[in-house]
Structures are given as structure tokens and as C-alpha cells.
């Protein structure tokens with residue numbers, strides 16, 4: 001069965017327990033890494049009797065964790081941190097003993113402790129002798145774990161290392177990987193490089209004053225997270241905000257429109273999609289005073305010059321980019337957005353009415369319509385995180401069919 005890879009950038013904690021099948025986990029780790037997953041390995045003490053931690057250290061490029069009470073390891077990524085880090089804990093092979101301890105909720109070694117401490121899904125690939133697999137206690141444990149929403153991968157049936165034949169063989173690495181795909185999101189933008197601008201820009205008047213606007217960056221940051229969740233590689237070019245960049249996002253901080261332009265032109269060369277969510281200041285002072293302007297006179301005239309239109313500069317320097325703009329409007333929302341779509345030569349525009357105080361700039365809610373030259377979708381007022389997910393859900397198929405037409409057109 002061909003399934004598209006949605007493992008890129010997924011953080012997989014690979015747990016290895018004591019079974020002769022542990023040798024297969026080396027191939028499993030290698031394949032997960034080849035598919036773009038970030039893999040960290042935890043081995044039980046008995047696993048190290050079958051295969052060395054050094055093998056997995058070499059494959060994963062990270063130290064292998066083996067003990068719970070290891071001061072050195074706790075100074076690096078401690079066990080709670082590791083449990084939080086993982087998007088998935090995959091225990092392969094999972095021995096009968098480990099399965100029993102897992103079902104009892106024991107925390108008597110590092111791996112069982114991590115399983116208790118994580119909020120992420122846990123998948124287990126059992127591996128044991130066929131009689132041990134058939135044993136009533138094992139079957140009860142497996143049944144209980146399935147009821148507790150653990151994901152059971154296998155086992156397969158066939159010849160066993162001990163000479164027996166029957167169920168209990170660990171699944172082969174490609175079969176385990178196939179079973180992991182459904183555990184993650186759609187991967188609708190898997191491996192797509194996306195650059196997003198967010199937040200306001202600040203245009204210096206003098207060393208202590210600037211021109212700016214009320215953009216908080218919330219919409220752009222939420223989009224960055226939704227893109228990462230859909231499997232994309234995301235660069236966020238952010239004007240000054242008080243937000244922390246979402247996990248796994250490469251964040252470039254800028255202040256002014258000119259700095260944002262510079263960063264955008266550089267990042268665009270390596271991007272498939274460019275999303276301009278920033279509220280770029282349309283004008284900047286012709287010159288910024290080098291000293292604080294004295295308030296000696298009753299009035300002050302600022303000479304302003306128009307800032308470059310970042311998204312237009314980006315699309316003309318990279319015509320093969322898929323370009324997504326936002327339209328912040330206070331009247332004639334859809335009409336004005338359609339005009340901007342055409343004028344700025346965009347593939348998609350997201351229109352938001354910023355005339356209402358509960359939506360748009362600064363707040364957590366937005367109400368948007370997503371337009372192409374021949375389609376329109378609307379979403380009622382919703383939290384920006386939900387708006388971002390909704391945008392990506394609609395954007396991904398539009399992008400993919402645009403790409404297909406471009407390739408075959």
C-alpha cells in the first residue's frame with residue numbers, strides 16, 4: 001500500500017526492550033530518520049544485551065538513554081522533558097515483560113516512566129516466542145492496553161529465532177512504518193517549504209519613536225503552527241511581537257519593512273509557498289533622526305516615503321512561488337480583496353474585515369474568507385488557531401492542484 005510520508009519532522013522516541021528482534025530496530029531507526037523523523041532512542045537494560053547503544057547512537061546522532069537515574073542524561077534532556085518532546089513513543093520490540101509492566105502502570109525503569117509521563121500516543125510492536133504470545137496473561141495485557149488506546153502493531157506470524165513457528169514475530173520495519181502514518185495528521189503540506197511574514201513592522205522616526213500598527217502577530221504565528229502540523233518546513237519572518245515562535249519553526253526577527261523585505265527575498269529563493277500575513281507599515285520616515293527629536297515646536301511634520309510592497313517584490317523575483325496574501329479591509333471586504341488578488345498577482349488571498357473590534361488586529365478571533373480567482377470559502381468568527389487550521393485545510397488542495405497544472409501545463 002503506497003501511503004504518503006507524513007513522518008517529516010515528527011519526534012519519535014524509539015523504545016527498545018529485551019528481544020532478539022532488537023536487531024530489526026536498527027533498520028527501523030534508519031528508515032524513520034531517512035523519512036525525516038527526529039529519532040531518540042531509549043533502551044531497557046535487557047535490550048542492551050541484544051544490541052549496543054552505540055549502534056543507535058551512530059544511527060540517530062544522539063546519545064542513547066538507558067537509565068532513569070542518570071545525572072549526566074538528566075543534565076541534557078531529562079526524562080520528563082523527553083516524555084514531553086516525543087510526538088510518539090514507539091516501543092519496538094516490546095517484550096512480554098515490558099508489555100506486562102506497561103499494563104500495570106509501573107515506572108520501574110526509564111522506558112516505563114516515559115510511557116507514564118507522556119501525553120503523546122504510544123505504539124507497541126510485540127516480539128516474543130509464540131507460546132509467550134498465546135499465554136493468557138499476555139493476551140489479557142494486550143487486550144487491556146488496546147482498551148487504553150495504545151496502538152498495537154502486529155505481531156506477525158512465522159518462523160521464530162527459537163525454532164518455533166507461530167505468532168509473535170516483530171513486524172518488519174516497512175510494515176511498522178506503514179502503521180505509523182495514520183497516527184499522524186494528513187501531511188497535507190508534507191515537505192513543502194513555506195515562508196510566512198507576521199506581525200507589524202516598526203519604522204523608526206528617531207532612536208526612541210516609531211510608526212507601526214496594532215498587529216500582534218497572532219494570526220501569522222498560528223498559521224506557522226498549522227503549517228508545521230501539516231508537515232511543512234516553516235520559516236517565520238516576524239516583526240516585533242511578544243509571542244514565542246511555535247516549536248519547529250525557523251523564526252527570523254526583523255523590525256522594519258526594509259528588513260522584512262530583505263529576509264523575505266532571501267527566504268523566497270528556497271520556498272514553495274509564501275504567505276504574507278504581516279501588517280507592513282505602508283510608509284516610513286524618509287530619514288530617521290539620529291538623535292531624539294526635541295519637542296521644542298508645537299507641531300512636527302514627518303516626511304514619509306512609501307515602503308516597498310513585500311509580497312509583490314517577492315512574486316516578481318520568484319514567479320514560480322505560490323503566493324498567498326491577506327487583505328485587511330474596513331469596507332467592501334470581498335470586492336477589495338478580489339482587487340488585491342489581481343493587482344498583487346496572488347494565487348490566494350485571505351480577506352479579513354478589520355473594522356470590528358472583536359476580530360482581526362490584536363485579538364484572538366478572526367473572521368475570514370479565502371479567495372482564488374475562481375473560488376470563495378468563508379469561515380465565521382473563530383479563534384485564530386482554528387482559522388489557521390481552516391486556511392491550511394483549504395489552501396493545501398489548491399496548492400497541490402496548482403502545482404500539478406504547472407507541471408503538466
Ligand code: PMT
Nearest residue numbers: 215216217218219276279280309310311325326327328362
Ligand atoms: O497580527 P494579528 O494581530 O493576529 O492580526 C492579523 C492581521 C489582521 C494583521 C492579518 O490577518 C492581516 O490581515 N494581515 C495583512 C495586513 C495588511 O497589511 O493587509 P493589506 O491589505 O494592507 O495588505 C495586503 C497584502 O499585502 C498583505 O498580505 C500584506 O502582508 C502585503 N503587504 C502590504 C504592504 C506592504 N508594504 N507589503 C506587503 O507585502
